[in-house]
Amino acid sequence: MAERTFVMAKPDGVGRRLVGELIQRFEAKGLKLVALKLQIMTAELAKTHYEEHADKPFFGELVDFITSGPTVQMVWEGNGAVDTVRKMNGATNCLNADVGTIRGDLGLSMQNNIVHASDSVDTAKREIALYFNETEVWDYTMPDEHWLV
Ligand code: CMP
DSSP, rough: OOEEEHHHHHHHHTTTTTTHHHHHHHHHTTOOEEEEEOOOOOOHHHHHTTTTGSSSTTTHHHHHHHHHSSEEHHHHHHHHEHHHHHHHHHHSTTTTOOOOBHHHHOOOOOOSSEEESSSHHHHHHEEEEEEEEOGGOOOOOOOOOGGGO
């Protein structure tokens, strides 16, 4: 079933010039890009985004890292998009991520893991609403959609 997921290229993903690689992988899989923007996040937004980790020992470092440079926010749509993107990203710690995943192929760290993606449909709704208003998320038909259902 078609669903939407929130994906973010983190400062290391942007700084290592991997945004095109991320987009290429999600496009080639058959997902549809329906929203896109770039920003340096405020600490306030970072704390809201990662509020479930507020009591973790790494929370301060996480907020410092995610606000340290530009990030790219995206919404991708497609059948089972949430799980598909999680699988394509790989394990949170790049050292444990399978070869063939974004983190397994491109990263070496836990914190600098290139990309964030929603872990459920409900989380995706919350995260999309944090970064995009309704007019910034587009409904349109791709010419190849009949091959992807
Ligand atoms: P992400 O998928 O964006 O969700 C929370 C982030 O916290 C995670 O990716 C990691 O970048 C980071 N993270 C999780 N666990 C640790 C940890 N033990 N030490 C440092 N960073 C962590």
